[in-house]
Amino acid sequence: MTIPWEGSVEADLFGTRRDESIGPGAMILRGFALDPGIPAQIARMTAVSPFRHMQTPGGRQIGVEMTNCGALGWVSDRRGYRYEHDDPLTGRPWPEMPDQFQRLAEMAAKRAGFAGFQPDACLINRYVPGVKMGLHQDRDEARFDAPIVSVSLGLPATFQFGGPDRGDPVAKHALNHGDVVVWGGPSRLNWHGILTLKKGDHPVTGPVRINLTFRQAA
Template identity: 75%
Template sequence: MTLDLFGERRDEAIGPGAMILRGFAPGDALLDGVEQVARLSPFRHMLTPGGRQIGVEMTNCGPLGWVSDRRGYRYEAVDPATGSPWPAMPTDFAALAKAAAAQAGFAGFHPDACLVNRYAPGVKMGLHQDRDEAGFDAPIVSVSLGLPATFQFGGTDRKDPIVRHAVAHGDVVVWGGPSRLAWHGILTLKPGEHPQLGRCRINLTFRQAGQR
């Protein structure tokens, strides 16, 4: 957590309409929800449209879930691995996402998709834009749990400079408005041991994926 001289949490602006909320998420309280989701829709390695295995293990919760296979990137209401709807989004997940969005200046956020990513040491997420949603008016809310990581954040043009930001257990990154289509990613996760999660990092990415 980053504190100011008076011991209060300090939010960090990283771009227009983008900030890191240090220590905003009650990280330990979210881990039970991750386990509940994974029991119903286990983590798995998805494939890119080109047939390459994605290094990060993924699952989803909420009315919609992000999927990737040879048919492309998209959102679906049914988990293709189980044939059942994605697990319901835990109430504390949704409450956190709404509160973080409001703290960053985006009131009225209603996430209908939560992509849950699990990183092992040596795994990364390449630079990309989140653009599979039906619209781009709502922000992205990204919660870090477990091992620390280096979050890369740039502009909406692939040629814009990329800045690296350390993110730790409980940090939340929110971006929207002018930065909604910013390029972003995670550098290769370094080895380590987290007290609750061990040798991994969990990322919860909340999106308003469908039409409202």
């Protein structure tokens, strides 16, 4: 059976592939994650480890609802930002990362120039209209030589991508269902975020946006 994302991205009006470089070691793969089986896998995993609002170390509620799958899961509370083997909400290990997720992340990373990517954590984020993700760096991993692979599903969003310094210029990129952003190498610690999500209704996810963020945390 052919995997929908394997070796292909969404074609533009002229039938050409539209991988977009957005910086050194950073790329948007348009329409790379269109496998119709992905939503069912997300539903299965969130039935085990539900979405929840985590807290920042300062006690502020994070607007995006989150959960995880994989050997490690990203958590945030009064104790700080970190990765844990067990879901603090259930006391059980996070759901196992599906093979199709693993393949998707590995192939997207390879297409962007990062062969050998082996994610051990997948953050599953749910955005509702009015919610955003402020500019931040992904610095909680044990090492920074592996890329970040971020899959956008459902409602369209505006991705902000800056540089390694907080004051660097920030570019805005429209993301649609199935788009995958990969950044690593010299861009691995670039600041990035999502602007406030606008209202809408998507045939796959309804009134929300789902984001899968694959990381090599350990």
